[in-house]
Amino acid sequence: xxxxxxxxVSYNTxxxxxxxxxxxxxxxLPLRVVVVDNxxxxxxxxxxxxxxxxxxxxxxxxxxxxxxxxxxALRALLEGAAPGxxxxxxxxxxxxxxxxxxxxxxxxxxxxxxxxxxxxxxxxLLNPDGSTQAAAFRFPTLAMTALDLFPPGEVLPGRLYxxxxxxxxxxERGDEPFPIDHPLGACIMTRPEVLAQxxxxxxxxxxxxxxxxxxxxxxRAGWAIWQxxxxxxxxxxxxxxxxxxxxxLVALYASRLRFFRLHYGEAAARRHARLITAxxxxxxxxxxxDYARGRIGREELRARLWAYGAILQNAxx
Numbered sequence: 136x137x138x139x140x141x142x143x144v145s146y147n148t149x150x151x152x153x154x155x156x157x158x159x160x161x162x163x164l165p166l167r168v169v170v171v172d173n174x175x176x177x178x179x180x181x182x183x184x185x186x187x188x189x190x191x192x193x194x195x196x197x198x199x200x201x202x203x204x205x206x207x208a209l210r211a212l213l214e215g216a217a218p219g220x221x222x223x224x225x226x227x228x229x230x231x232x233x234x235x236x237x238x239x240x241x242x243x244x245x246x247x248x249x250x251x252x253x254x255x256x257x258x259x260l261l262n263p264d265g266s267t268q269a270a271a272f273r274f275p276t277l278a279m280t281a282l283d284l285f286p287p288g289e290v291l292p293g294r295l296y297x298x299x300x301x302x303x304x305x306x307e308r309g310d311e312p313f314p315i316d317h318p319l320g321a322c323i324m325t326r327p328e329v330l331a332q333x334x335x336x337x338x339x340x341x342x343x344x345x346x347x348x349x350x351x352x353x354x355r356a357g358w359a360i361w362q363x364x365x366x367x368x369x370x371x372x373x374x375x376x377x378x379x380x381x382x383x384l385v386a387l388y389a390s391r392l393r394f395f396r397l398h399y400g401e402a403a404a405r406r407h408a409r410l411i412t413a414x415x416x417x418x419x420x421x422x423x424x425d426y427a428r429g430r431i432g433r434e435e436l437r438a439r440l441w442a443y444g445a446i447l448q449n450a451x452x
Contacts, residue, residue: 137248140169142212142227143171143230145170145171145173145231146173146174147176148177149175149177168190168191169192169212170183180194191211193208202336223327224326224327225247228324229322253360254326254359254360255325257319257322262370263371270318272302275391283414285414316354335349344393385442385445385446411450412447
């Protein structure tokens with residue numbers, strides 16, 4: 136029976152991590168689970184040691200970011216454990232704020248087993264209330280940047296929300312597997328040979344866009360990427376990043392700009408930066424409006440203005 140290696144990164148998500156690891160125990164395939172703890176202060180490492188002795192725990196002395204932590208876990212899985220251990224046939228990059236539904240890992244592995252030219256697969260993601268969470272996306276475009284910064288229904292026509300122009304796939308409303316550009320990074324299964332060909336995640340991205348960058352390299356190497364709706368994973372979303380929202384907003388737009396520069400060239404990156412500048416200026420005016428109307432307090436205003444100022448500064452670099 137094939138073995139699946141699971142790479143999880145955690146940062147102050149103890150109880151969510153507990154639920155994630157507990158859900159993995161329902162998998163009928165042999166699993167080798169590696170958790171990299173990014174210097175949590177909430178007792179996460181002690182919880183893993185006490186409640187999940189089968190899990191390999193790596194405690195980082197500092198926060199490596201999502202890409203750095205995931206790569207450390209993947210390297211541990213690829214290098215093998217004790218002599219005689221079966222190497223993983225497939226590798227699952229999994230967020231700590233997920234709950235894997237029974238049969239999900241088996242469905243993803245079975246799809247890869249049946250389709251040798253598919254290099255990566257993602258599941259159908261669910262919100263905690265059971266509704267479908269967007270988990271299939273097209274690679275970023277300037278149109279998608281504009282729709283993110285000037286939301287449909289607020290500035291642009293509402294019918295554009297969730298459309299092809301917004302990078303979405305209407306097939307997510309169905310139940311058949313379908314090819315995509317990239318899944319959400321909360322849960323991606325791949326092959327060791329894909330990692331050997333295209334490399335690990337780019338650690339130049341501290342947070343956000345690392346899975347988009349990696350999937351673009353996978354596609355350019357000739358592999359397909361699919362979503363498999365029969366595999367279902369509940370994803371809370373933002374459990375680590377919500378702890379430092381302002382900084383993560385800055386990291387998000389820095390990562391997106393880096394992606395454009397690396398993969399689309401300087402001209403596209405400059406156009407992307409101009410859109411970011413216009414969007415951040417709009418956000419600044421809206422923050423002052425909300426403060427004046429009593430919708431936000433002084434501390435929230437200060438945090439927003441700091442973030443928007445940092446985004447504007449990065450867009451000029």
